[in-house]
Each structure stands twice: as C-alpha cells, then as structure tokens.
Amino acid sequence: xxxxxxxxxxxxxxxxxxxxxxxxxxxxxxxxxxxxxxxxxxxxxxxxxxxxxxxxxxxxxxxxxxxxxxxxxxxxxxxxxxxxxxxxxxxxxxxxxxxxxxxxxxxxxxxxxxxxxxxxxxxxxxxxxxxxxxxxxxxxxxxxxxxxxxxxxxxxxxxxxxxxxxxxxxxxxxxxxxxxxxxxxxxxxxxxxxxxxxxxxxxxxxxxxxxxxxxxxxxxxxxxxxxxxxxxxxxxxxxxxxxxxxxxxxxxxxxxxxxxxxxxxxxxxxxxxxxxxxxxxxxxxxxxxxxxxxxxxxxxxxxxxxxxxxxxxxxx
Amino acid sequence: xxxxxxxxxxxxxxxxxxxxxxxxxxxxxxxxxxxxxxxxxxxxxxxxxxxxxxxxxxxxxxxxxxxxxxxxxxxxxxxxxxxxxxxxxxxxxxxxxxxxxxxxxxxxxxxxxxxxxxxxxxxxxxxxxxxxxxxxxxxxxxxxxxxxxxxxxxxxxxxxxxxxxxxxxxxxxxxxxxxxxxxxxxxxxxxxxxxxxxxxxxxxxxxxxxxxxxxxxxxxxxxxxxxxxxxxxxxxxxxxxxxxxxxxxxxxxxxxxxxxxxxxxxxxxxxxxxxxxxxxxxxxxxxxxxxx
Numbered sequence: 001x002x003x004x005x006x007x008x009x010x011x012x013x014x015x016x017x018x019x020x021x022x023x024x025x026x027x028x029x030x031x032x033x034x035x036x037x038x039x040x041x042x043x044x045x046x047x048x049x050x051x052x053x054x055x056x057x058x059x060x061x062x063x064x065x066x067x068x069x070x071x072x073x074x075x076x077x078x079x080x081x082x083x084x085x086x087x088x089x090x091x092x093x094x095x096x097x098x099x100x101x102x103x104x105x106x107x108x109x110x111x112x113x114x115x116x117x118x119x120x121x122x123x124x125x126x127x128x129x130x131x132x133x134x135x136x137x138x139x140x141x142x143x144x145x146x147x148x149x150x151x152x153x154x155x156x157x158x159x160x161x162x163x164x165x166x167x168x169x170x171x172x173x174x175x176x177x178x179x180x181x182x183x184x185x186x187x188x189x190x191x192x193x194x195x196x197x198x199x200x201x202x203x204x205x206x207x208x209x210x211x212x213x214x215x216x217x218x219x220x221x222x223x224x225x226x227x228x229x230x231x232x233x234x235x236x237x238x239x240x241x242x243x244x245x246x247x248x249x250x251x252x253x254x255x256x257x258x259x260x261x262x263x264x265x266x267x268x269x270x271x272x273x274x275x276x277x278x279x280x281x282x283x284x285x286x287x288x289x290x291x292x293x294x295x296x297x298x299x300x301x302x303x304x305x306x307x308x309x310x311x312x313x314x315x316x
Numbered sequence: 317x318x319x320x321x322x323x324x325x326x327x328x329x330x331x332x333x334x335x336x337x338x339x340x341x342x343x344x345x346x347x348x349x350x351x352x353x354x355x356x357x358x359x360x361x362x363x364x365x366x367x368x369x370x371x372x373x374x375x376x377x378x379x380x381x382x383x384x385x386x387x388x389x390x391x392x393x394x395x396x397x398x399x400x401x402x403x404x405x406x407x408x409x410x411x412x413x414x415x416x417x418x419x420x421x422x423x424x425x426x427x428x429x430x431x432x433x434x435x436x437x438x439x440x441x442x443x444x445x446x447x448x449x450x451x452x453x454x455x456x457x458x459x460x461x462x463x464x465x466x467x468x469x470x471x472x473x474x475x476x477x478x479x480x481x482x483x484x485x486x487x488x489x490x491x492x493x494x495x496x497x498x499x500x501x502x503x504x505x506x507x508x509x510x511x512x513x514x515x516x517x518x519x520x521x522x523x524x525x526x527x528x529x530x531x532x533x534x535x536x537x538x539x540x541x542x543x544x545x546x547x548x549x550x551x552x553x554x555x556x557x558x559x560x561x562x563x564x565x566x567x568x569x570x571x572x573x574x575x576x577x578x579x580x581x582x583x584x585x586x587x588x589x590x591x592x593x594x595x596x597x598x599x600x601x602x603x604x605x606x607x608x
Contacts, residue, residue: 019421022421023421024540024593025373025421026418026495028421028422028494028495028496028499029415029418030415031496032412032414033411033412033415033416033420033494035408035411035412036409036411036412036415037412037426037429039408039461039464039465040430040433040465042446042450043446043462043464043521044433044438045429045438046442046446047438047443048436048442049442050438050441050443050445051438051439051442053441053442053445082585086520090589109542112336113326113336115329116332116333116334121333121336122326124340125337125339125340127594128340128344129340130594131343131344131590133458134520134524134586134590134593135524135586136523136525136542136582137524138524138526138543138545138549139524139545139548139579139582141550142545142546142549142550142575143346143579145549145550145551146572146576146579147346149572151572152572153365156366157365157366159365160365172375186343190343193391193554196318207519208327217322217324217327218324218325218328229458242606243566250527251526251527254527255546255550256579269440273440273531276440276441277440277444278443282445285439285441286439286442289439289440289442290439292438292439293438293439295432296435296437297435297436300435304377304560314562
C-alpha cells in the first residue's frame with residue numbers, strides 16, 4: 001500500500017514553511033477527506049480509546065472521568081471466571097471445526113468446478129453456489145428453523161421413512177455445533193471457491209495435456225498438477241484463517257442460541273453482547289472484548305508475517 | 317483441455333457433473349421448498365410429508381403477511397435505510413478514497429489509519445457507547461452512520477481511483493479546475509460502473525444487517541425486516557403481527573407458510589440485484605485479495 005505516483009506536481013519533502021502553502025493548495029482535497037476522516041475518528045478511533053473503561057468499574061452515572069479505576073481486575077477475572085473459559089473454549093472449538101470441515105469444502109468444490117468442460121454448465125453451477133453468500137443470516141437460520149422444526153420437513157421424513165420420533169435439532173446441545181458448521185458450509189463454501197478458481201486459472205493447459213499423453217488419469221492429474229498449484233493459496237488462506245481464529249460470526253451464533261444451547265454455543269462475541277448490553281456489565285464485557293481484539297491483533301499480524309514468508313504478499 | 321475418450325475419463329466427467337448438480341440442487345432446494353409450501357393450503361401442508369407441488373395453490377400466506385401493518389412498515393423502513401445508507405456510504409467512501417488517491421499531505425498517515433482498523437476492532441461495547449453518546453440511539457441513522465465506510469471498500473476504491481488515467485485530470489488542472497470540480501465533473505462520471513458495484517455491495521450489506529438494528533433500536537416501530545423476520549420465523553412470535561388484520565380472515569394460514577412467504581418476500585430484492593452483483597464481485601474479490 002505504498003504511495004503511488006499520481007498526476008500531482010511533486011511537492012514532498014520541502015522546507016516547513018511550505019506546509020501551509022501546500023495545505024492551501026490542497027484545500028479542496030481536504031474538503032473531500034474531512035467527512036470520512038471524522039467518521040473514522042468518531043466511530044472507529046474514539047471507541048478504541050473508549051476501551052479504557054475495561055480498567056474501570058464503569059458506571060453510566062459517573063461517566064468515563066469519574067468512574068473508579070480498578071487496574072487489571074477485570075482481566076484477572078477473565079482467567080478465573082469459569083464461564084469465560086468455557087466461552088473461549090467454545091470459540092476455539094468452533095473455529096477448529098470450521099477449519100477442518102468447512103475450509104476444505106471450498107477447495108474440493110473449486111477443483112470439481114475446474115474439471116467441468118462445459119463452460120455453460122460451470123457458469124450455471126457457479127451462479128447457484130455463490131447465491132447463498134448474499135442472503136442474510138436471519139434468512140438462512142429462518143430457513144434452517146423451518147426445515148428442522150418438530151413438524152418440519154426433516155422430522156416428517158424421519159418419521160415416515162424410519163418411524164423415528166421428532167429430533168429436537170434446534171434445542172439439542174449436541175446438534176448446535178454441527179448445525180453451525182453445516183450452515184457455514186451451505187452459505188459460504190461456494191463463495192470461497194472464487195479465490196481458488198483464480199489460482200487454478202493460472203495453470204497452463206499444456207501441463208494437463210502432457211500428463212494425459214503420458215497416460216495419467218484425471219484423478220492423478222488432480223493429485224499431481226491441480227493440488228500442487230493450489231498449495232500456496234491453501235497455506236496462505238489457512239494461516240490467515242488462523243489469524244482470525246477468535247472470530248466465529250456474531251449474527252449467526254446469536255440467532256442460533258437458545259436457552260438450551262447457551263452452554264455449548266456461547267462464544268466470545270455473543271458473550272460480550274449478552275454480558276455488556278443485556279446485563280449492563282460494561283467494564284467486564286469491554287475487558288473481554290479488548291482481550292479478544294488484542295489477541296486477534298497479535299494473531300493476525302503474526303499470521304501475516306508467516307504468510308509473507310511463504311513467498312506471497314499478505315493481506316495488507 | 318485435451319479431449320480424451322478413455323472410459324475412466326468419461327466416468328470421471330459424468331460423476332463430477334452429477335455431483336455438482338446435486339450440490340447445486342442442495343443450494344436451491346430450500347428456496348424451491350419454501351416457494352411451494354408458501355402457496356399450499358393448511359390441510360395439505362399438515363398432511364403431506366414431502367410437499368413439493370401443492371395440489372391447490374392459494375395466496376393466503378401472502379395476503380396475510382402483506383396485510384400485516386408491522387411487516388409492511390418494516391419493509392418500508394428497510395428500503396428507506398438501504399437507499400439513504402447506500403448513498404451516504406458511497407458518497408463518503410468515494411470522497412475519502414479520492415482524496416487519499418491523490419498525493420495529499422499526510423496521505424500515508426490517513427491510509428495507515430484506515431488499514432489499522434482491519435487488524436484491530438474497537439469492540440462492541442465502546443462502539444455502542446459512542447453511538448449512544450452521539451445521539452443516534454433509536455434513530456434510523458444508527459443503522460447508517462456507525463458503519464458508513466467499509467475500510468475494505470475504501471481501500472479497493474482508492475486503488476481503483478489510482479488506476480484511472482491521469483491525462484484528463486491534468487488537462488482539467490491546466491484549465492483551472494479545482495479538485496472538487498475534478499472529483500464531481502470528471503472522476504465520478506468516469507467511475508459510474510465501479511460506483512454502481514460498490515453501491516450494490518453496500519446495499520446488500522445494509523439490507524441484510526440484523527446486528528445494528530438489534531444493538532441500537534428498541535422501538536418496534538423502527539424495526540427492519542430482518543428483525544421482524546427473526547421474531548416471526550425463528551422465535552415464532554407471530555402474535556407480533558397485528559391482530560386486527562386477522563379480522564377479515566376466518567381461518568388464518570399456519571405460521572409456517574406465513575414465515576416462508578415472509579422470507580421469500582425479504583429475499584426478492586437480493587435475487588433481483590444478484591445478476592448485477594455477480595458481474596462485479598469476482599473482480600472485487602480479486603482486487604481486494606491479490607494486490608499488484
């Protein structure tokens with residue numbers, strides 16, 4: 001993201017007295033810049049500073065300035081509170097499940113699409129599998145609710161085909177994580193193929209032709225040509241995914257949570273919401289949020305370093 | 317790719333095509349099923365296990381949901397917020413992206429400020445308090461302002477502006493145009509297709525967002541369609557729909573078919589813009605992830 005040479009006359013690195021002159025010359029650009037800049041300061045950076053309430057016992061009546069300072073009290077609580085530890089575990093466990101089960105689906109789907117010879121068919125399938133990405137989580141979970149209810153189509157079929165009693169998919173804690181992962185697969189795996197397909201489009205067709213002449217089967221071609229070509233993309237995306245291991249999606253989890261599944265399903269983001277907004281425990285919830293942001297920062301910077309080591313550029 | 321007539325290759329091809337077809341059907345099935353059931357009668361819905369094609373098609377569910385003042389109002393609110401929000405977001409993003417695409421004093425600092433928000437989020441509670449502090453609570457502006465500029469869109473749009481040919485700008489400078497004039501008379505008209513794409517993405521994001529309404533709005537009169545959908549379908553609180561409208565119906569349709577009709581209605585706008593989105597998004601994803 002280095003500066004680019006634009007059409008401007010170069011005025012950089014001149015004596016200080018020129019700064020005023022330069023700002024005057026660029027005054028119209030500043031008019032364009034300032035509304036956005038104010039937005040970033042007020043709604044992105046002031047809240048960052050607002051994290052100081054994590055070191056206070058904030059009370060709305062006393063405000064930022066007069067609330068009692070308590071140092072690291074809330075951060076100590078994070079590691080002592082059984083609930084937080086369970087929530088942290090749920091978050092990591094869900095991330096793990098998503099990496100193991102959802103992540104490979106995009107790769108496989110991309111390879112399958114890449115093998116289709118009819119461009120028309122390929123494009124139709126692509127159009128269909130990208131679509132769920134643009135639906136809201138409310139709609140996706142609304143659909144899931146309708147299909148999995150006790151009188152929904154899945155339970156009706158289980159009853160008529162196997163004579164089973166209705167399965168309480170949405171209330172049973174054992175079904176919570178599998179459902180969340182399946183929803184992610186349904187909604188995002190098609191969209192996730194885009195970046196792999198781009199990597200695949202760079203493979204020279206002559207490689208496949210040579211392999212075919214040598215008698216390689218299609219599966220062998222995938223194994224020896226396609227997969228190696230995807231290797232660096234896979235590694236980099238995997239590393240970056242590890243960088244956001246604490247982000248598992250607020251809306252989806254919140255919409256899926258019920259009193260029955262709270263124990264297995266509550267993750268860091270939903271915990272912060274329930275604790276902070278619904279229980280008005282502002283300071284403690286902020287401390288948990290800040291802890292998450294901070295760990296996230298370390299992980300993502302680390303992940304990006306690691307990704308760059310693999311010979312490609314990182315995300316920023 | 318080389319055409320091969322080997323039997324094993326043919327088996328591979330057909331298996332692949334069939335599997336992909338099945339995957340595509342899995343993606344489509346929920347929509348088709350909801351579509352079919354939303355037109356079914358109550359009796360048929362209860363009796364049939366796998367209702368794929370109703371014998372009698374009725375509009376009860378649609379009459380019911382579209383007769384609900386609350387649902388119509390939530391649609392109105394969502395359309396309003398989406399239109400105004402998209403315009404505000406586009407304008408703010410384009411202005412800032414253009415200013416940062418030029419060699420403005422402090423450019424690197426401002427760009428860093430934007431990039432830093434990628435790796436460090438302010439957190440839900442402090443943001444909530446700032447929204448409260450700036451007087452947006454329970455105002456529809458709370459759905460527009462706090463997320464007005466997406467850092468990602470800003471950076472991608474800045475790259476786009478940097479890539480524009482500079483000859484026109486230079487000519488305009490020689491003609492004595494100032495930067496505001498260049499932005500509004502040259503850059504914006506030149507960027508119409510790109511702006512349309514960014515606008516679509518903002519619009520879909522606002523239309524679909526549930527979280528901001530959950531956080532910042534408590535007045536049910538301001539609920540967006542996503543909030544009402546959740547009440548109706550996920551929490552199954554259909555009593556929220558005004559009672560008065562049932563007066564005209566002796567036999568209100570079941571909650572299931574009403575819910576499906578509501579979901580489909582709320583999804584129609586997405587389906588309408590989807591072909592346009594599709595034209596642009598692959599490009600957008602690549603711009604964002606693979607930098608030159």
